[in-house]
Amino acid sequence: MHKINIDGQTVEVEPHRQSSTEKTILEVAKSAGIYIPTLCYHPALEPYGACRLCLVEITKPEWKEWSKLVVSCAYHVENNLIVKTSSEKVIKARKFILELLLARVPESDVIQKLANQYGITKTRFSSSLNPEPPTLNCILCGLCVRVCDEIIGENAICFAYRGANREVMAPFNKPSEVCLTCGACAFVCPMGAIKIEDIVDIRKISISKTEASLVRCKNCGVTFTALPVSEKVKKKFQTLQELLELCQKCRRKKTIEKLSYGPMAIRNI
Amino acid sequence: MKDIFNKYEKKDENILGLLEDIQTEFNYLSEENIRKVAEAFGVPLSRIFGISTFYKSFSLTPKGKHIIWVCSGTACHVRGAPKISDRLTQLLGIEPGGTTPDNQFTLETVNCLGACALGPLVVIDGKYHGKMSVDKIEKLLQDYK
Amino acid sequence: MNNTKKLASISEFENLANRCISAKSKDIAVISVCCGTGCTASGALDVLARLREEIEKRKLDTTTDTLFTGCHGFCERGPLVVIRNLKGNKNIFYQQVKPEDVAEIISETVLTGKIIGRLLYIDPTTKNKIISEEELPFYKNQKRLLFGSNGKIDPTSIEYYIAIGGYSALGKVLTSMTPQRVIEEIKKSGLRGRGGAGFPTGRKWESCRKAVGDSPNSGTLHTTGYVICNADEGDPGAFMDRSLLEGNPHSVLEGMIIGAYTIGVKLGYIYVRNEYPLAVKHFSIALQQAREHGLLGENILGTDLSFDIKINRGAGAFVCGESSALRASIEGRVGEPSVKYIHATEKGLYNMPTVLNNVKTWASVPLIINNGADWFSSIGTEKSKGTMIFSLVGKINNTGLVEVPMGITLREMIYNIGGGIPGGKKFKAVQTGGPSGGCIPEKLLDLPVDYEALTQAGSMMGSGGMIVMDEDTCMVEVARYFLAFTQDESCGKCTPCREGTKHMLKILTNITKGKGREGDIELLEEIGNMVKDTALCALGNSAPNPALTTIKYFRDEYESHINQKKCPAKVCKSLIKYSVITDKCNGCHLCFVKCPEKAITGTAKKPHIIIREKCVKCGICFDVCKQDAIKIE
Numbered sequence A: 001m002h003k004i005n006i007d008g009q010t011v012e013v014e015p016h017r018q019s020s021t022e023k024t025i026l027e028v029a030k031s032a033g034i035y036i037p038t039l040c041y042h043p044a045l046e047p048y049g050a051c052r053l054c055l056v057e058i059t060k061p062e063w064k065e066w067s068k069l070v071v072s073c074a075y076h077v078e079n080n081l082i083v084k085t086s087s088e089k090v091i092k093a094r095k096f097i098l099e100l101l102l103a104r105v106p107e108s109d110v111i112q113k114l115a116n117q118y119g120i121t122k123t124r125f126s127s128s129l130n131p132e133p134p135t136l137n138c139i140l141c142g143l144c145v146r147v148c149d150e151i152i153g154e155n156a157i158c159f160a161y162r163g164a165n166r167e168v169m170a171p172f173n174k175p176s177e178v179c180l181t182c183g184a185c186a187f188v189c190p191m192g193a194i195k196i197e198d199i200v201d202i203r204k205i206s207i208s209k210t211e212a213s214l215v216r217c218k219n220c221g222v223t224f225t226a227l228p229v230s231e232k233v234k235k236k237f238q239t240l241q242e243l244l245e246l247c248q249k250c251r252r253k254k255t256i257e258k259l260s261y262g263p264m265a266i267r268n269i
Numbered sequence B: 001m002k003d004i005f006n007k008y009e010k011k012d013e014n015i016l017g018l019l020e021d022i023q024t025e026f027n028y029l030s031e032e033n034i035r036k037v038a039e040a041f042g043v044p045l046s047r048i049f050g051i052s053t054f055y056k057s058f059s060l061t062p063k064g065k066h067i068i069w070v071c072s073g074t075a076c077h078v079r080g081a082p083k084i085s086d087r088l089t090q091l092l093g094i095e096p097g098g099t100t101p102d103n104q105f106t107l108e109t110v111n112c113l114g115a116c117a118l119g120p121l122v123v124i125d126g127k128y129h130g131k132m133s134v135d136k137i138e139k140l141l142q143d144y145k
Numbered sequence C: 001m002n003n004t005k006k007l008a009s010i011s012e013f014e015n016l017a018n019r020c021i022s023a024k025s026k027d028i029a030v031i032s033v034c035c036g037t038g039c040t041a042s043g044a045l046d047v048l049a050r051l052r053e054e055i056e057k058r059k060l061d062t063t064t065d066t067l068f069t070g071c072h073g074f075c076e077r078g079p080l081v082v083i084r085n086l087k088g089n090k091n092i093f094y095q096q097v098k099p100e101d102v103a104e105i106i107s108e109t110v111l112t113g114k115i116i117g118r119l120l121y122i123d124p125t126t127k128n129k130i131i132s133e134e135e136l137p138f139y140k141n142q143k144r145l146l147f148g149s150n151g152k153i154d155p156t157s158i159e160y161y162i163a164i165g166g167y168s169a170l171g172k173v174l175t176s177m178t179p180q181r182v183i184e185e186i187k188k189s190g191l192r193g194r195g196g197a198g199f200p201t202g203r204k205w206e207s208c209r210k211a212v213g214d215s216p217n218s219g220t221l222h223t224t225g226y227v228i229c230n231a232d233e234g235d236p237g238a239f240m241d242r243s244l245l246e247g248n249p250h251s252v253l254e255g256m257i258i259g260a261y262t263i264g265v266k267l268g269y270i271y272v273r274n275e276y277p278l279a280v281k282h283f284s285i286a287l288q289q290a291r292e293h294g295l296l297g298e299n300i301l302g303t304d305l306s307f308d309i310k311i312n313r314g315a316g317a318f319v320c321g322e323s324s325a326l327r328a329s330i331e332g333r334v335g336e337p338s339v340k341y342i343h344a345t346e347k348g349l350y351n352m353p354t355v356l357n358n359v360k361t362w363a364s365v366p367l368i369i370n371n372g373a374d375w376f377s378s379i380g381t382e383k384s385k386g387t388m389i390f391s392l393v394g395k396i397n398n399t400g401l402v403e404v405p406m407g408i409t410l411r412e413m414i415y416n417i418g419g420g421i422p423g424g425k426k427f428k429a430v431q432t433g434g435p436s437g438g439c440i441p442e443k444l445l446d447l448p449v450d451y452e453a454l455t456q457a458g459s460m461m462g463s464g465g466m467i468v469m470d471e472d473t474c475m476v477e478v479a480r481y482f483l484a485f486t487q488d489e490s491c492g493k494c495t496p497c498r499e500g501t502k503h504m505l506k507i508l509t510n511i512t513k514g515k516g517r518e519g520d521i522e523l524l525e526e527i528g529n530m531v532k533d534t535a536l537c538a539l540g541n542s543a544p545n546p547a548l549t550t551i552k553y554f555r556d557e558y559e560s561h562i563n564q565k566k567c568p569a570k571v572c573k574s575l576i577k578y579s580v581i582t583d584k585c586n587g588c589h590l591c592f593v594k595c596p597e598k599a600i601t602g603t604a605k606k607p608h609i610i611i612r613e614k615c616v617k618c619g620i621c622f623d624v625c626k627q628d629a630i631k632i633e
Helices: A025-031 A088-104 A109-117 A143-150 A184-188 A227-236 A238-244 A248-259 B002-006 B012-026 B031-041 B045-054 B074-078 B081-092 B134-142 C010-024 C037-041 C044-057 C099-112 C148-152 C158-163 C168-176 C179-189 C201-212 C240-247 C249-263 C277-292 C323-330 C359-371 C373-377 C410-417 C451-456 C475-489 C495-512 C520-534 C538-542 C545-564 C590-594 C620-624
Strands: A002-006 A009-013 A055-059 A068-071 A082-084 A158-160 A167-169 A196-199 A202-205 A210-216 A223-226 B066-071 B105-110 B122-124 B127-129 C029-034 C064-069 C081-084 C091-094 C226-231 C267-272 C308-313 C354-358 C387-394 C400-405 C427-432 C438-441 C465-470 C578-580 C630-632
Touching: A002 A025, A009 A025, A025 A055, A055 A088, A068 A088, A088 A109, A088 C495, A088 C520, A143 A184, A158 B045, A210 A227, A223 A227, A227 A238, A238 A248, B002 B012, B012 B031, B012 B045, B012 C308, B031 B045, B066 B081, B074 B081, B074 C387, B074 C465, B074 C475, B081 B105, B081 B134, B122 B134, B134 C620, C010 C158, C010 C168, C029 C044, C029 C099, C029 C148, C037 C044, C037 C240, C044 C064, C044 C099, C064 C148, C081 C099, C091 C099, C148 C240, C158 C249, C158 C277, C168 C249, C168 C359, C179 C201, C179 C249, C179 C359, C179 C373, C201 C249, C201 C354, C226 C240, C226 C249, C226 C323, C226 C359, C240 C249, C240 C277, C240 C359, C240 C387, C249 C267, C249 C277, C249 C354, C249 C359, C267 C277, C267 C323, C277 C308, C323 C354, C354 C359, C359 C373, C387 C410, C400 C410, C410 C427, C427 C475, C427 C545, C438 C545, C475 C495, C475 C545, C495 C520, C495 C538, C495 C545, C520 C538, C520 C545, C590 C620, C620 C630
Parallel strands: A002 A082, B066 B105, C029 C064, C226 C267, C226 C354, C267 C308, C387 C465
Antiparallel strands: A002 A009, A055 A068, A055 A082, A158 A167, A196 A202, A202 A210, A210 A223, B066 B122, B122 B127, C029 C081, C081 C091, C387 C400, C427 C438, C427 C465, C578 C630
């Protein structure tokens, strides 16, 4: 067993064969009940290390007094690792990141709340350097881009340009041709910066500038998903066609109906 | 165009090379060509678009007939390159990165070209003009007008 | 020489080597013309063409030959022509040669042995004319182990490289050294990465070999890992990698083949900036010729070793010099560094064990194999072995590429080799390590040039750029310049680099515009130190260095800009004004004519006046005035 020391607490971790599949500091901390703030991290996606908020201070016995800051979302634990999640160095770093973010997205209550937790109520940095925000409150954490790539598989949006001009957009900043309007991006966005609007029979997603028709439940008529999503899911789960044309509520009702016909009926669901 | 495409095996590591050849041939990357590349390599359009906007070699808008590079390497900088760049901005009415409305000139400040002994260096259409000065630049420009 | 038969054994190679040596040691005079990018831009190719014409015209081809070579390093004095093996002279070094000089060179020097005085280099202190290359102070104090062959070989012809002993190190390795033995030798030599970080090369190779394991290197080209040459030399003012690739590509290639054998991989890449077309061209030719001779590809020299290399070009992103960004770029993606804490030697390119080394590091390998680790480690200091190539540029008399043993002092480099500051101006600082490095002031000029000393001073070795600055350089402006560079090149992924350097740049720009405020210096230091600690990659970690070192050593200049709104070096436009010194002005009207803003008034023969409101401080009047009558304050 690996023995990891986090904030004075010894945690035992099952070792993995390869160092690259070991648990990360963040995962181990979570299981030990220690909270580390994050913004660009999501358990379903590969660690990205961009926001830098989850920085922690690590050292090892052989390093003597020397220590360094690493992002806990991506650092794989090793035996005898010593981690400090709230040392002076760490707090200073977190405050710095939050102060920078506050300057970038001054109107965001998410950042304001986080900053307040660390005693920061205002920023010394100028907010006037921000380009006209195409997406208000975006901190370029990349979760939207990454979920559309790694989980949805459509790659409808991407990072464009670089440095201070970096932005998230669909190709050519035109309405995306492949966006399903599934809303996964809006779901993972920690800033609530992506808007999904359902207006009568149309769904609009701000970030990909895409519009799609909404699908109405065959049973009760309520709109419950967007057409591209429905088509993709139906294609993937051919045998569930009937259920997929119903809204979640009606689907549940139908499934229960079928189940009540006895064990044999389950096979035909 | 077909020749450029066929030159490369369709492995991801050739994406940049192909885009560079297209940029050199057409002076920019058109939306149509970016789409063609994505299709040819079987990768998402957004990936090629992201690449086209990330790397400085690529331009999504056509460049001018004459491309002026002012080397902004440290040695040239120390020898007065910014003044030359400013003068060109004055004379052409465009900022570095821009193209004149008549599409004649594109002005760019480029990273060190490694000819530091010739600094300050101005390159026009690939021709090197070393030991440039604010005084000499207007005359040089006339040769291309 | 036309030999396209693949060498199937070491002994066949040795036969070829002997043939090449005798072919290249014919007793004829050789006129080598430096055709590196710098000299070519000054007309070297015309000089070469004229020489060939003249030799043909006068039917001298049996006694005189020309040689197209890569960069000789003394760029300030180009175009360079060096005549060797002419009876009676060690060699003759002609500088600033023009095509019009060629006829005289042939008729006077080649035919009658007469030296043309005006083409010789004049020592600025002794005022003596110097005839041979070795006597030039510029070259005398160098130790040109890696670079010295540039002037003696045609980089587009493998026979020249073989004739000077090229590929004999590969032969030695393949016949008498196991991979383990090679690793021991490289470790013992003390070679450290020449790309910037200075990581011990032997240790890097050892970890990668361990990760690759002992899988046999069989004939097909599926690979167990990769070797990569980082030729994305992006530091402004650095061009040694380019010159080495242009002038002696095989030295790099040989190093990579030895590396592939040692580490046990079959595929390699070289990632070159696309702004280096000549380097790409010469390296391509080298690859092709090596393949034709069986020195690259399957079953190299008839052994089990199979290895080949692909050239990938960069596309204008400085950040792609960072190892994980470089790999992303090769893989056909945006050059964003990755956050992975796993070493590339374990999981690198395409998640396979990878060794990434700089051009100069690879070129050092054949030298070490041929001459031994002990020889290499006898050069340099305790922790920094061997030689290093620097590009000495900026406010320096002898601009060029300089190769010196580690441990030489900055003073020796700048004065003995560099020839000091032009115009009799006072030295102010030397910037080492490019945008990741720092500025070193006069009081530290006796610092030895080695990894540790430079790092301790707040700078770093980097890839070897050395930019000299004098009293007319504004250090605040220098900091602003470097930060503008890193800001422009930042990939934008992580918060501290993207946002932090943006704010630092804004503060610095304000200071240069006279809008600096009390507390700005402290704020810059705070942001700078935080960005250093929290950024994701080496670009961000080191971007604040120029600002931090200039604050450390030139704080008074910052204070002058902020408190007195004055730029001591008279550079920052918002803080200076141009005026005419009435007693010196003779009314020649030249400045009036040249002023692009019509900001000067005056009648002929009467002192002129500059109109403040119209003056844009372009400096033209100052440059053209023959009376020194323009004052900048």
